[in-house]
Amino acid sequence: MKNALPTLLFLWALLCAPLPAKARTISTDVSNQTVTSFAEDDLGHVWIGTMRGLNKYTSREFHQYFKTPDDSLSLGHDQISCMLRDSRGRLWVGTRNGINLYVENDTFSRVTVESSSQYVVQIVEDGSGRVFANMVNELCVWDEASGHFRVAIRDFDADRLYNTRVFADPAGKLWTMGAHTIRRWDPVSFRLENEWKVDDAVHYSWMQPGGLLWLVSGERLSIFDTRLGAFIPVCPSIERHPTLLKSVITLIAPYSESSLLINSTTGLFLYDFDRRTVTSASEDGFPFTAPEFAVTTIFSDSQKNLWLGSSDHGFKVIYSYEKRFNSNSYLHSYFEDHSVTAIESDSDGNLWVVSPETGVSVYEAGSRTIMSVDTSSFSGMTGGHVKNRIMGVFADNDGFVWLIAEWNMVFKCRFANGRAVLERAFWLPIQIMC
Numbered sequence: 001m002k003n004a005l006p007t008l009l010f011l012w013a014l015l016c017a018p019l020p021a022k023a024r025t026i027s028t029d030v031s032n033q034t035v036t037s038f039a040e041d042d043l044g045h046v047w048i049g050t051m052r053g054l055n056k057y058t059s060r061e062f063h064q065y066f067k068t069p070d071d072s073l074s075l076g077h078d079q080i081s082c083m084l085r086d087s088r089g090r091l092w093v094g095t096r097n098g099i100n101l102y103v104e105n106d107t108f109s110r111v112t113v114e115s116s117s118q119y120v121v122q123i124v125e126d127g128s129g130r131v132f133a134n135m136v137n138e139l140c141v142w143d144e145a146s147g148h149f150r151v152a153i154r155d156f157d158a159d160r161l162y163n164t165r166v167f168a169d170p171a172g173k174l175w176t177m178g179a180h181t182i183r184r185w186d187p188v189s190f191r192l193e194n195e196w197k198v199d200d201a202v203h204y205s206w207m208q209p210g211g212l213l214w215l216v217s218g219e220r221l222s223i224f225d226t227r228l229g230a231f232i233p234v235c236p237s238i239e240r241h242p243t244l245l246k247s248v249i250t251l252i253a254p255y256s257e258s259s260l261l262i263n264s265t266t267g268l269f270l271y272d273f274d275r276r277t278v279t280s281a282s283e284d285g286f287p288f289t290a291p292e293f294a295v296t297t298i299f300s301d302s303q304k305n306l307w308l309g310s311s312d313h314g315f316k317v318i319y320s321y322e323k324r325f326n327s328n329s330y331l332h333s334y335f336e337d338h339s340v341t342a343i344e345s346d347s348d349g350n351l352w353v354v355s356p357e358t359g360v361s362v363y364e365a366g367s368r369t370i371m372s373v374d375t376s377s378f379s380g381m382t383g384g385h386v387k388n389r390i391m392g393v394f395a396d397n398d399g400f401v402w403l404i405a406e407w408n409m410v411f412k413c414r415f416a417n418g419r420a421v422l423e424r425a426f427w428l429p430i431q432i433m434c
Helices: 005-015 321-326 329-335 375-381
Strands: 024-027 035-040 046-050 054-057 062-065 080-085 091-095 098-103 107-113 122-125 131-134 139-143 148-153 165-168 174-177 181-185 192-197 204-207 212-217 220-225 230-232 249-256 259-264 267-272 277-280 295-300 306-310 315-318 342-345 351-355 359-364 369-373 390-395 401-405 409-416 419-427
Touching: 035 080, 035 295, 035 306, 046 080, 046 091, 046 306, 080 122, 091 122, 122 165, 131 165, 165 204, 174 212, 204 249, 212 249, 249 295, 259 295, 329 351, 329 369, 342 390, 351 390, 359 390, 369 419, 375 419
Parallel strands: 107 148
Antiparallel strands: 024 062, 035 046, 046 054, 054 062, 080 091, 091 098, 098 107, 122 131, 131 139, 139 148, 165 174, 174 181, 181 192, 204 212, 212 220, 220 230, 249 259, 259 267, 267 277, 295 306, 306 315, 342 351, 351 359, 359 369, 390 401, 401 409, 409 419
16 A cells, blocks of 8 residues: 555546636536637646636536636636746736636636736746746746736837747747847846847747747748857748748647647648658648648647647647557547547556547557456445446556546556456545545
């Protein structure tokens, strides 16, 4: 039991849900079809910001949060503009009228922002853990001592076109990109160190993790290397792609360690910078089926699932397991008409799959066969108080698989001789511990 305690505490955290708050409702759908942002909390819940309310998706339902009159612990505004989960696990929610910090008891703290504007464009974190808020015409920094965002850079929007973005490079420097001006700032004194002019008006900018600043001006793409302080050539496969060449890029996001997703007015493209190739969503080799709607925001969670938001069709999730399923005709056909709510590989490479329709299944790597796990047979070790519905699955480093069930039950299992064997059952008294 001593060795199992850390794992049980981890699983308890996954199961433990906060009590309902006045400003929260539970629904089977997202609160609004205009999705503006995504974030993931410490428990793996994905938060979805919309133009009417904030949503916490638990894989089964949406917990919706709104501004409630006379309730200071509710959201300060219903229109969510951006979100950030920082390195300390704090969830910051930017709105069209201020910043909210998600706190204990499923409530929010309305944070004071000492800025002439309360419209939050971005919330970003630098390598040292400092949190910044782009307030359109000023850049603010979080001050732990006062619990306020104070103004760090007043002359933030050099071009006065209200389109400035802020980025933190790997060296710790702050960069701002306006319509015509690239600026580098000292991260301590916030003094301007250097600036570069851009001829064509930039309407979209994005910094690659390595420090490359991608700038979009109409149908023209340019790349500024912040390490060199100079522009570098754009890959010919991007410049010469017959479709992308005539497109306006609207969004860029990482897809894998060696590729980027480029969204444009003509759809999605995959840029592989190792192979220096570009593949459109309509070409062979694109990794997933692109949604029919225009994508406005892209987010990858800790399980490498891809979340695609839209301005009028909600969102779509490209689950990471689909790639493995689609490359395996047997797996694909077995789960084709079923929803998969959890998936995990154990230490032997066996794939544990949880589905509301099929229950728990194990795809054995050696025999390449799928077998069903009869969780009702576990009742002998739990006094008969077992529900068949499994909610999640987790594989530890010791070769065991933990199945999370209803009624706060957790089953410690292993796969041996072609079948799942129950080692021990635990009951977590959440109503006492939460």
